[in-house]
Amino acid sequence: MIRKLAFAGLHRRWADYLVLFSGLSIGAAIFYMFAALATNEKFLKANINVGSVTQVFVFGLILLTLITIVYVGYAQSFLLGMRYKDYGVFLTFGAKPRKISQMIMLETFAVQLGSTVIGLFLGMGLTKIASQWLAIQIHLPLTGLNVFQLPAVIITISLFVLLAICSTVVSQIIVRTKPLQSILKANQLTNHSDQNFKLKIFESITGLVLLIIGFTALFKIEVLQLAAIPVALVTISGGTYLVVHSVFSVIINWLKKRNFSYRGLRLFTLGQLQFRIENYTRVLSMVTILFALALGAIVVGIGYHRQIPIMSSYSSAYSMNITNPTKATDKIIAKMDLVKNVSYAQISDQKHIYLNQDQLRKQPLEAVVVPKAEHQLSQPHYKKIAAHKLVGRTVENRNLMLMESPALRGKQIVILPTKQFNQLAGTKSTLQLIRVRNLNQSFSKLKQLERYSSSTAAKQGYEITNSYEMFVISNTLFGGLEFIGLFLGIAFLTMLASCLMFKVLSGTQIDRNRYQMMMKIGVSIKQLKRAVAYEIGVLFVIPGAAGILYVGLGLQVFKKLMVNPYDQWWWAVLGFSICYGIYYLLTVKLYQRLVIQTNQTGGDKHGV
Template sequence: MTLFELALKNIRRNMKSYGLYVGSTVFSIIIYFTFAMLKHSDDISGLAETSKQMQAVMSASAFVLMIFVAIFILYSNSFFMKKRKKEVALYSLLGVRKRSIGFLLFFENIVIGLVALVVGVGLGFLLSQALLSLLLKLMGLSLSVGFAFSMQAVIETVVVFFVIFLVTSLLGYRVIYRFKLIDLFHAEKQGEAQPKARTISALIGVLALAGAYWLALQDLISSPAWRILGLAMPLVIIGLTILGSYLLFSSVLVYVLNLLKKSKKWSWRGLNLMTSSQLLYRIRGNAKTLTIIATLSATTLTAGGAIFGTYYNTEKSVEEMVPFSFMWEGEAQDIDADIVEDEVSFEAKDVTVPGESYDQSYYVIDEKTFMKLAEALGWDVENVDLTKDEVIMTDPYYDERWEDKAETVEIGDDVKTVDAFYEEPLFNQLTLPGPVLVMDNVSYQELEGENTAYQAVQIADYKNHLDLSKELEAKTKEFSSAVQSYQDSIEASGAMLFVGSFLGLVFLVATGSIIFFKMMTEAEEDKDKYAVLYKIGVSKKEMKKTVRYQVGLIFLAPLILGLMHGTVALMAFSNLLQMNLWEPVIIWMAAYTMIYILYYVITVRGFNKTITQTVTQEG
């Protein structure tokens, strides 16, 4: 029998042991090939004209995905090889040469990789068709999806994963040379020394997180911290967050577990003493894993929450900056009266006021026009009765962090008092950008400057009138459209939401899988202990309860910390954009938590199945 035939025979006989590694590998190929199919899709390429950011976003995301799946497969492979070290040791004990064992492991990994590649590409092709339809729907495009197959995506996926499998195979080949025979036999039994709670480390961890949160919530414009640290600020925040997370798990968690262990009331209840001892024994290895999980969770929640929040508020953002369905300079146009809700024809003058730092341009209208526009926009404005020395000002770009509200405006030789100030836009900013002054009718007529005619139209259900928007745009000048602005925004934010959700799902599955692999490895290590407990009278129900607690802590700790990190980061993002993101963020976090809990349930069932099979066989 050749080494290659022996490798195939090993794979067929040990599919159960190989299942976790094969499953993670197939998943990685599916997600990468699906993304590659979307990136090279003719439908996506056709969107380049309407959404120029699309190709750049897809290419950058594909690169991030490639790096991530490579790390994920290498991580999965390390657990897989740890379980096989005893098998490798047996081959060596039977007299098989190290070179032959190395080639055997190499062939096995290559075969697994090729099988996973075929399965992953096939499933990825089917998944890509559904995801392409979802992407177009998120972007608000009613295009028919072609059932196409991209050979370029296949070649790219094969090349990327062939390199990854080659690296993992070479790592497997090196296993036999890196360890002594006795180390291979005891690879699954090697653990960490029980750590001691260090008060200083715990305090540093809490202070590091507090410092990171404080810096993250500092205002970008007015904060001295931003002026001092500059572009290094995000790196400092990330560094403090990771350091604080690690110390929190390795010190604070140890401290809490030690307190529970010393509490007779708690530790002598059921198998609590065993649970706390097991967690303390492995805490150093778990601290690193938990830090990775918390960081990935925070990244997923922050990026996904910000993108989903932007998509969720697309319509509101468009209506804030483009309050009228259509606005243009010139004469009125024929529009179906059945869909027109309000139509305002008005004149405005462009006036430049000299300032200390820069000259400020204002669009000036009279109070009669202001009332018509305000009524069309549904503003709650009382009847305006301005005197000659008073004006009303609207400035949608006003930011109190930059400047104070103007109390007076100097126009020519006259100084006028600002009677009322509105931060909402009165005009479509694409047609008439900038602040607006409202003067009394007489002062407006006396103001020097050329009158320019404008049209503002409000229509019902504006989002469904893109054809009318394009028709009016061709006939007019300085045209702006809420329809077109919404379409452009929903395309860009929809594409970002799709990519963010896709990568977020990948990170979520990866974090869940990392914990799953670690817990299942520990289940294999602990099954003999549970068999002994069963023989001395501990019930299966009590053992399952212990498993729920043990796995629950490993899942719950990084989830809570990740939610905390994500909440602070999204608060900072919300403050930066002056946007309320709480509703979409809560929805996003709830969805993330539900999927995360599903992984917890799967892991608990897998852990229980492993120990139940053992106690049944030996009981």
């Protein structure tokens, strides 16, 4: 009988349970995706050239575990809110509390364990897709990637089983200890907040002081080193909580006293926010920190992705140097987007390399102009090199010799007029130099040309001779940071938005009564939907705006690791905000369907 009642509840509210099931599946998938990399030490050390990469992923996994606990807690609140009244009715008709406890256990395990299994398979697919996509974007070949990581499977299942048990026990205690009348009216209760103005001012000042301490610790990370991270995390988290809790309620009270609030349903919307201020302070503070971490990780990842090719371009004026090009190289080069393609005829003997003076005058060699500002990032500019500077012990001579084939290095350069040059006897060769418009876009073609290069630093043991070689080396050194940043950002974005979404949806059972009352007094569906959009919009904007501010301050930490961490970072903010906005629209649609559309029939029935 208990089983039938439990599954009858699932069947009757299948749409609500589908939201819950899919949300938990995504949570399990993201957790497994992260755990699969965090537990694959060989993969991390083989592909990411960062000494503390394992510790970074383990720290991220611990943080993600805490987020998952909160996430599952909100999901369980959503489930319990849907079934509160049903449990009360069953108890009214004589059901024993023990039977209700069994029903709670059955429903909780059916939803959470079922979603965990689906999430594991989804996570394996996401691990492969996300890792390979990121590897392609940053030109980082991955070795040792294993989508099925047994330790990650065990950790994921263990965590979600433990959370299912805890959720069941907590829900059972709540139902068994509450009076029957409280259970029947649980969805009619509201939260009230203390409006002591002096206390709010004290909270605001304390919160600001904690934020100042936290960001100062980040700015002094060179002095404090690793100690700066926990100090910043604790103080910024605490400061965020106090500022949101105090400022948010003060602003609402201030708005309620202005004429602004008496237009449309604004007063109702402000009242909705006021009712839940205490509960939302915690989740908004957490989402703000996660928003900053996720956005910061993506900004840094994209920053490296954009800056690596530009920084590499400063190493040489040419992307590739080829001695004695062939039809094969010509065929590859013909398909490339070039901004410079020059060839120089050469004649060499045992001690000298002879160059054509007229050829150098018509198409002079070029060098990169070093920018005056240390942190000014832009595409490099080039200057022409006078032919006489190529002779003797000069920087220009050294750079040219590096682009020659190993057999010609160490010989003296002699520049002759065309007539004398043509009369020389010796070994003839051609040096071709090319510069591509974009190293990222031309990477695959340059890789094909690499085998024909005059010299490759990695193979010959010589210094870097062209910007392509620097690009490859930079990707090896910093590509791991790109990977970590983008991977962390995607994982945290998904979890933070899902947490906020479920926190909002967990209040639908209480809000149904309020919206139904508004419909009975003649408020239109359109007005209510607009009110929902405004209310949820405020809840999404607060952590978003604060998170962007935190990232703007936190990027100071990366000034020593990046040329310019702020270079076009707004593009990353825009992309991140679009993804965040999609979650907002999804939350609004789900909330409207659960709260308003389900009451439309009821409203019509009552003559509204």
